[in-house]
């Protein structure tokens with residue numbers, strides 16, 4: 473009874489498209505691409521719906537490439553129809569989705585059902601919503617976006633388009649020599665995990681060896697960084713960013729104002745300390761999220777025409793004095809809290825202040841040498857009273873658009 477209806481429903485969802493959804497790498501280095509089009513040429517590797525198959529030569533040295541998954545599957549996950557890598561960041565789905573989840577942006581992970589019936593329903597719902605201008609999948613949040621941007625591999629990697637290996641060559645039997653259209657190299661080791669890749673795993677982001685490799689590399693880098701900090705006897709300061717110019721001196725003049733102008737866009741800044749002679753600076757935010765965002769957005773970007781290294785600031789563990797000492801404010805293991813008396817607000821007089829029984833103090837952990845430097849600086853300036861609250865100090869905002 474239900475069989476014919478079901479078949480009709482499936483037939484309706486056969487896919488006929490005019491152009492494939494393909495990434496830049498897959499299209500190859502040739503600006504003109506000639507494609508062949510075959511309606512319902514094969515079944516989609518993911519949903520098994522017959523769809524329009526496009527085939528084309530992937531650049532001057534590339535092989536003949538063919539789309540592997542249907543366009544609606546590709547759109548659901550925003551991936552290339554040929555290589556199934558993310559179209560925006562060039563990363564495997566598994567890597568992209570993991571970072572989205574870790575950055576608190578789980579709602580932007582497209583949860584495409586694996587079974588065919590559920591998938592058809594999902595696609596239908598999605599298309600209906602899209603017609604109304606609603607996207608089921610949310611935009612990634614700023615931290616996720618920035619992290620993905622920093623990991624993105626968007627330069628085309630044409631080596632991925634190279635011809636497949638010649639199986640005759642591996643056995644020493646290929647007699648076509650230079651005219652052989654296949655690649656004359658020895659195949660990978662059978663035990664190499666990279667030899668076990670398939671479209672479906674890559675699409676759903678499960679057991680993807682490329683993703684595991686990228687994530688493994690990332691984890692290793694983070695571990696090494698942590699280990700290094702441990703060896704140096706440093707803790708990660710809570711919301712402080714360390715900024716340094718990459719390469720050798722001379723460095724451009726790194727003023728506090730320049731740093732503030734560059735970094736105020738990522739969150740509310742508590743303090744900025746620039747050390748122009750060393751070409752480095754510390755930016756302390758009120759929120760750790762702001763620091764995370766600033767790191768993701770500005771690491772390896774340019775300031776004053778020079779590339780930056782941006783990371784979490786390291787603070788000494790046992791209150792040792794060091795250049796990073798001022799970044800110590802969030803460190804719970806610091807032994808003492810310095811009591812800092814802020815200067816009176818403008819307009820208030822000495823006598824006024826003396827009348828007040830409760831001293832105007834706040835607890836900010838600042839190492840003495842920083843305090844001394846600050847007082848010296850204020851003494852050197854000597855002049856007019858400084859605004860009391862950050863919000864009343866116009867210089868706290870950046871004066872340049874980022």
Ligand SMILES: [Zn+2]
Nearest residue numbers: 516519542545
């Ligand atoms: Zn499909």
Ligand SMILES: [Zn+2]
Nearest residue numbers: 495498552555
């Ligand atoms: Zn591709």
Ligand SMILES: [Zn+2]
Nearest residue numbers: 638641646652
């Ligand atoms: Zn050959």
